[in-house]
Amino acid sequence: MNIVFRLAWRNLWRHPRRTWLTTGAMVFSNILLVFMISLQFGMYGLMIDNALQVFTGHVQVQASGYNEDKKMRQTVPDIIPLANSIRTTLNSETVAARGWAFALASSEDRSFGIGIYGVEPEFEAQVSNIPGLVSDGRYLETDNAAEIVVGSVLARNLHVKVGDELTLLGSGLDGSFAAAVVNIVGIFDSGVNDIDRNIAEIPLRLFQETFFMEGGGHQIVVVGDGLEAVPAIRSTVQSMLPDDSDLVVLDWDEIQPGLKQAIQADMSSSFFMYLVLVILVSFSVLNTQLMSVLERTREFGIVMALGLRPGRLGRLVLLETAMMGLIGAILGAAAGGLLTSWFTSHGLAFPGMDEMAARFNLPARMYPEVNVLTLSAGPAVVFVFTMLAAIYPALRLRWQNPVDAMRVA
């Protein structure tokens, strides 16, 4: 082994307790970082899934410009056959067509302006969690039955219950008067006030008849096996559309840009906290290495007198720090990985989480997501900051005079 390596390694263990305390701080922060970053990634996955499974899905086919400005006339023509075709091509049931319109919903007592989705009852449950959130009655069953499911707040505001009738009044695709009388068959409770107060769903064929859609709709929603499948789905669906088509294929990020921004904002605030943690660890390393350099001043004077250049001595200090940093990184990543893996398989729950999760149709436990990035990002940053913290003690040796150094007791 090279003598500088040997010297660095042995110097490291001159004061095992001090070395272990500093390394321990690194290990602890690395465990914390691995766990927290993994948990964050797991939560982001859950957030995205949760947000996308309400209405958005992973990919949507829409008329060009519809996403920016939802106008009734921007339709996907022959939407049901196109949705069937996409189902066949993707060999997947997680494809559903929808229409969307504003209407005035009136009960015997009251009226409210609401948004109405026309959905394919058979397939909607594959792309949205609303059918699973019906807390009273049932979800839509028949393609063109005069049925409606409404949000719980809307039902309360309209003073209606399952079995009551609602009158829908709106404007059709051609601008004509659109009206329908529907029976309330179910009331859903998503836990999101805006949805529960403003949204109702009716069968797509009824929607098309009521709003004179002429077989059209406004969006075909596709859900894949996770976010990583999105590019392939998008490409496949895109290839099915004629070149001169006015339709576009959008992914979830384009449909809901706010979601990614919210995640990025959360990541920024978290990373600021992580940075504080890493800087604290760095100061601990700086303290250790500075003490270590100061107490060896005389020894450094000797090796300089023997002919070691100050630059090489500085590299010795950096090497010692790198060894300590690597031990911290390896042990921290390993322990953090083991701990996080346990929670990945068993889940993480805290008191009261069951009820809250059930309310939002979420799993009762959070599952951290362990991957190469979550395992390595934290320890890598700690390692880099550790090395930065060693620069000053290493540079200090450059200014040291051998004679002065050897005079130090």
Added chain:
Amino acid sequence: MSAVRCVDLCKTYRQGDQDIKALDHVSIDIAKGQFVCLSAPSGGGKTTLLNAIGGLDIPDSGEVYIAGERIDNLNKGELADIRLKQIGFVFQAYNLIPVLSARENVEFVMQVQGVPSAERIKKSTAILKEVGLEGLEDRRPAEMSGGQQQRVAVARAVASRPALVLADEPTANLDSKTADELMALFTELNEHHNTTFVIATHDQRVMTYAGRLIRMLDGRIVDDINQRAA
């Protein structure tokens, strides 16, 4: 060519309000293979002169030449290279590296010089045997007596066969028997390898081993005696 040549060296230290002249226009010329003792009372300037010769300290004025090369105007890195390649040091307090064994201490300079492993082992084994430390190669400094540590320091200083060995009070911490053994070793190395020795001391017995004795007082050379001739 001289092994060491100093021309008009001056060095002043500030101690409180006082300026102390550690070297006051000192000029000496030491030929290759000479065994020289610098003798002075404490504060007489011998260690300062030794440090200037070894490039450990830079004089305020004057010139220092090692094997014909001027060194007082070199930077820290270049001075380190001169020390590495041409000078061996023996210090009063042994100054071994505590985390390295006797053999590793001896090999240290050679390894920094880039001497191949096999050659290093061969040379360190031979020199440790020569200084009487056979069997103690793997002991660390803390596991050895003062005399043994000083032998390791001598072995380290001469292992890479430097042209010049500078020793600062090498016998100060040794008993008389060990001191005699050390000086006998220095003499042997001087005679067998033609190594130039410059030893700073105020030990009278050490001075008897020297071929040339330079006496200093208050930073000036007051006497320069060729003892062989005498």
